[in-house]
Amino acid sequence: MTINHSVSMFKAHTEAHMKMLEMEQLKRKTLFVNVVLGLLIVPIGIALYNYGTTVGAILAYVFVFATVFAVNGVFLQYPAVFGESRLPMHVTILAVYVVFMSLVVELQSPGVFTLLFVAYAIVALYQERTATVINNVLVFLIGMLAILQYGDMFRNIGVDRTQVIDIMVFLFIFAALLSLTTSVLLKRKKHYLSQIAAIKEDEVRALEIVTALKDKYRRTPMKPEEYYDQVAEFSNALAEKIGMKNVFSDRIILMKYLDKQAKEGSDEAQETRGDTAARQAMNEVNEMLVAPQGKLQHIMYKASQLAGNDTMMASGESLRQFPSLKHTFDRMYTRIIALSAFLVVMYVDKPYLDGLSVKEVVGLLQQTDTSYLIDSDLLTLLKENRDVVEQLIELALKRGDRS
Amino acid sequence: MKTLISKIRNSDMLSYADVLKLKVSLVLLFLFIFGVLTVPVTLFEEFSLEVLIFLPTAFTTLFLFSSVMLVVNKVRTAMHFSIYTFGVLTVYYALGSNPLYGVFLMYVTLTIIIFYQDIYTYIVYGAALTLYGLIYIHQNGAQLVAPDATSVLTSNLVYQGALMGFFLIFLIYFILSEIIYEQINHDYKQTQQSIKKITLHVMTYTNELRERENHTSLHNDENLQKAVRDVSVFFASFYPDEKVDMEEYVDFYFFLHHQDLQAIYREHRQTEVEKYARELEKYLINKPNDLMQIHMSMTAKFYQGAEGAYPNTRYEFKIDENYRRKVNRIIMLACLYRYLRVENTQYDRWKRLEASLSHDDIINLINSQVFRSILSHEEVKFFLENHQLFNEYLG
Structure with missing residues (x-):
């Protein structure tokens, strides 16, 4: 594994997590959209009835709503059916506009025209990039079409031909403003999601580092077999207490065996054959191994660090701010020391990672959002003088920290 | 425009x-x-x-x-x-x-x-x-x-x-x-707290391991201090209008590493000393503050640890999200208890990571709200009903 590989794995994990977060949010928004649509069925039905619409036409609307609910129901229950596609969302958007456009065409009343704004609001609930684009295009196009094709509905209430143009202008302003709003909102949301995805990967890697360090630090190596033996004894006592057969022992024997295999470098754990269920069960057992650097180590370490955290959270520390080397009221010399100390600490060898050259650090900074991290003037200076800075550090650390 | x-x-x-x-x-x-x-x-x-x-x-x-x-x-x-x-x-x-x-x-x-x-x-x-x-x-x-x-x-x-x-x-x-937004923010805050604690532990282990190899801790290393001084003076040469002597300022920065900062703030209230100390506190290299957290985050990107595909549970630490079978969850709970009892994961009175949790500490921890990020109500209930067995066989 190279350093570049490590950084690219970091990116790959972060992007995958972002996608998962987006999908989770989409599911929640889908639920909201469907609740709103459900609530709209009754008032729309009453309005159609009052305008004297035929039962057949009303049933057609019911069919469209039912289709939307069915598709979204499948999406919420079995999201894997649709993979990464946003088909349920697109179907819903289309259906919403079909329903509202049909209402405008059928009833041809200026009051019904304002329902287009409601359609816009419903689709806006998705707060999603493609949904926003489609929403803006559709509200504008359908609005224009209604004005041009069914302009009589406005003329009937005293709006003359030139004033119809004013209505188009209103429509344009409406769509333009809301697309601007959503664009700002979406950009910020994406930024937040990327930050949370990155910090999650930071945490997992920090856990890998600290558990590896803990292992180096301990004077006697960890003995997983002691864990298994004691857990086996515990499981016997537990089975006896609740008066049932010991259902744990086979699992514990398997864990002990797999742990031993892993320590000896065998890939048996990876070579599990059988159907998907068997493989999943085996994967789960593999994640239960006490051996260092397993998932369980991370869980246990993180759990141990929650001791005393209730008081830490109550300390009122400001966490909205990202850690930075350039806080707003810092003087330039303070920022300089912060950057210099950072570069030197990165350069020094650590028990878990060889020191990183100034070039490597600058390379990473170029791939990172540094706008909140480092003073932009200092970063430019650093990029222009990376060799000089590298040499200064190398000369000062003559003792050979980077041997 | x-x-x-x-x-x-x-x-x-x-x-x-x-x-x-x-x-x-x-x-x-x-x-x-x-x-x-x-x-x-x-x-x-x-x-x-x-x-x-x-x-x-x-x-x-x-x-x-x-x-x-x-x-x-x-x-x-x-x-x-x-x-x-x-x-x-x-x-x-x-x-x-x-x-x-x-x-x-x-x-x-x-x-x-x-x-x-x-x-x-x-x-x-x-x-x-x-x-x-x-x-x-x-x-x-x-x-x-x-x-x-x-x-x-x-x-x-x-x-x-x-x-x-x-x-x-x-x-x-x-x-x-x-x-x-609130969910993202809450999640971010929790994770940042966790990273801050891990950073502190990494710093402790790093310094202890350095000392074992007869190196001083990072902030006491004179060569490191010289490197920071030389690089700072170099950058400062591009800002001739600044009134502060950079070499003195770097000395003050390293001096702060050995001081009780709260005492400095009390003694030098509303003076230049307090202002400079408050500015520099965030960047001391013996505290898990901004600089060391960024350092942790950057080294994490370069760290070539255990590799793996991206499972949906990569960032999930709840036992019931990671282990679907009840039998597995009970085994995991037992392993977790044993780990908390015997592993040195807490600071002792000499500020070394040489202490573990007692049975009562673990009961309090498992009962705390913050532990819901690890155990579900069902698992907590199971533990409390059988805590004597845990203590007897896994302590």
């Missing part, structure tokens, strides 16, 4: 205050164009003299006041007054010859309020405007439907329902945004 467009493009990088400033600038620009293009034309419409004098004057005054507030950086005041200005414009159109314009402008004004993305502003101004709109439609209903319309009442209900629906759906939109 170019700056404005570039700011919109990079709005994700701006602070909340800067984004608000950008939005107010856009609304005022839009108001100016809209006002200049439409108000003079409407002067020829059938308004009463009072309306013709009062409303355009109020519009101009409010617009100018909002602009001044923006210039003097009172951005929130400017935001409120920009909404009032739009409100005046809406009333002006509503009193004009065609009430349909009034209705449409209500939507545009609601859109402006939505644009600011502030839930409280939206609830107060949005609700007030919607209420005004409902009353307005009720009073002017006859002019909003065609003369041959079958039912004025139904038509008005549609107008009112649409306005009300628009307001309520965008209210849901705001609530949804707030829920998502």
Whole structure:
């Protein structure tokens, strides 16, 4: 594994997590959209009835709503059916506009025209990039079409031909403003999601580092077999207490065996054959191994660090701010020391990672959002003088920290 | 205009205050164009003299006041007054010859309020405007439907329902945004706390391991101090106007590593010493502060640890999310208890990571709210019902 590989794995994990977060949010928004649509069925039905619409036409609307609910129901229950596609969302958007456009065409009343704004609001609930684009295009196009094709509905209430143009202008302003709003909102949301995805990967890697360090630090190596033996004894006592057969022992024997295999470098754990269920069960057992650097180590370490955290959270520390080397009221010399100390600490060898050259650090900074991290003037200076800075550090650390 | 467009493009990088400033600038620009293009034309419409004098004057005054507030950086005041200005414009159109314009402008004004993305502003101004709109439609209903319309009442209900629906759906939109944002923020805060603690442990282990190899801890390493000094002096040479001696400042920085900072703040209250110490505290290399957290985050990117595909549970630490079978969850709970009892994961009185948790400590920990991120209620209940067995066999 190279350093570049490590950084690219970091990116790959972060992007995958972002996608998962987006999908989770989409599911929640889908639920909201469907609740709103459900609530709209009754008032729309009453309005159609009052305008004297035929039962057949009303049933057609019911069919469209039912289709939307069915598709979204499948999406919420079995999201894997649709993979990464946003088909349920697109179907819903289309259906919403079909329903509202049909209402405008059928009833041809200026009051019904304002329902287009409601359609816009419903689709806006998705707060999603493609949904926003489609929403803006559709509200504008359908609005224009209604004005041009069914302009009589406005003329009937005293709006003359030139004033119809004013209505188009209103429509344009409406769509333009809301697309601007959503664009700002979406950009910020994406930024937040990327930050949370990155910090999650930071945490997992920090856990890998600290558990590896803990292992180096301990004077006697960890003995997983002691864990298994004691857990086996515990499981016997537990089975006896609740008066049932010991259902744990086979699992514990398997864990002990797999742990031993892993320590000896065998890939048996990876070579599990059988159907998907068997493989999943085996994967789960593999994640239960006490051996260092397993998932369980991370869980246990993180759990141990929650001791005393209730008081830490109550300390009122400001966490909205990202850690930075350039806080707003810092003087330039303070920022300089912060950057210099950072570069030197990165350069020094650590028990878990060889020191990183100034070039490597600058390379990473170029791939990172540094706008909140480092003073932009200092970063430019650093990029222009990376060799000089590298040499200064190398000369000062003559003792050979980077041997 | 170019700056404005570039700011919109990079709005994700701006602070909340800067984004608000950008939005107010856009609304005022839009108001100016809209006002200049439409108000003079409407002067020829059938308004009463009072309306013709009062409303355009109020519009101009409010617009100018909002602009001044923006210039003097009172951005929130400017935001409120920009909404009032739009409100005046809406009333002006509503009193004009065609009430349909009034209705449409209500939507545009609601859109402006939505644009600011502030839930409280939206609830107060949005609700007030919607209420005004409902009353307005009720009073002017006859002019909003065609003369041959079958039912004025139904038509008005549609107008009112649409306005009300628009307001309520965008209210849901705001609530949804707030829920998502709060969740992200909470998750971020929790993770940052966790990383801060891990950073402290990494620093402790690193220094202990360095000492075992006869190296001093990082902040006491004279060569490291020299390296920081030389690089700082080099960067400082590009800023000859700064009044501070950089070498002295670096010495002060390393001096702070050995001091009780709270005592310094008390002794030197409101002096230059306190100011400099507070600025530098964030960047000391023996504390899990900004600098060391960034260092942790950067080294984590380069760290070539255990590799693996991306499972959906990669960032999930709850036992029941990771282990679906009940049998497995009980085994995991037993392993976890044993780990907490025997592994040195806590600081002792000499600030070394050489202490573990007692049975009572673990009961308190498992009972705490923060531990719900690891164990579900079901697992906590199981543990409490059998805690003596845990203590007897795994302690």
